[in-house]
Amino acid sequence: MSGTEEGPTAVRKREVFDAEAVVHMDAVYRFALRLAGDPDQANDLVQETYLRAWRAWDQYTAGTNAKSWLFTICRNLFLRQIERGKRHRSTVEERSPRESTPSGGDIVNPLWTATSQKDPEGSFFDSIVDDQVIHAIEELPEEYRTAVVMSDVEGLPYADIAEATGVPVGTVKSRLFRGRRQLQQVLYDFAVEMGYIEPATNEEEDA
Amino acid sequence: MIIDWVRKLFGGQPDGVTCEESLRLLQEYIDGELDHLTASQVEEHFRVCKACWPHLNFEERFRDRLRRASERDCCPEEVRARVLAAIDEVED
Incomplete structure (x- = not known):
């Protein structure tokens, strides 16, 4: 939390985060599992996704699709992991x-x-x-x-x-x-x- | 009603969209991406066209299978607890 945030504001922020982001944890887990194909890696992806989402929550526009925003974070984390492992290949030929x-x-x-x-x-x-x-x-x-x-x-x-x-x-x-x-x-x-x-x-x- | 029944029986085409148009719009129709008017026309076509509705059934059955296979995967409780605890720590 930022040091400038007072108690009630922080509580309110957490309530909104729970209502708009935490509620999608099953979906984020499923998505992570399909990306990684491995439960342990999916667990880590979910945790890191939510930590990043929480830290960046001030940038989230309330009322927009939080689920797709969480998926974006999760997929970027996954692709970065793959890239670090130098195993990433462009797997499909994009068409017009x-x-x-x-x-x-x-x-x-x-x-x-x-x-x-x-x-x-x-x-x-x-x-x-x-x-x-x-x-x-x-x-x-x-x-x-x-x-x-x-x-x-x-x-x-x-x-x-x-x-x-x-x-x-x-x-x-x-x-x-x-x-x-x-x-x-x-x-x-x-x-x-x-x-x-x-x-x-x-x-x-x-x- | 009787006209609909005759069309369905003999695979006739209702007014609005053709079989070719309906099949071309099939994916977007199922995905809910068509505007209201076009979606209504495509829906009506699939409702009455004997030749086209199996295509709709086939694609819907496929998507339904994917959804049902994925439903079993829920975030494990220990992971959920760990995530929430990690957020609490950041909060503190």
């Missing part, structure tokens, strides 16, 4: 934002086309166990994983994801589009391997 939404033949999900005869509503997704779903998410390139977790698991809007990751909204849409398709394919391959769904024939894939 104009390519972010499906066009032409891409409008129809090719996996849906391949499975539509046997399973048009994607029931095979439900047959896959949680551990395998989580493993598939954690295997995505970091840029895709972050976008998919922020959007599909935590429900953040595109604009907040863009701000948290420092990229244009078009790039967020592109990452979501490609990340989801990649993840769906991995889950489908696993479902085929486990016999939950029959593999598509060549005719179905070409349909």
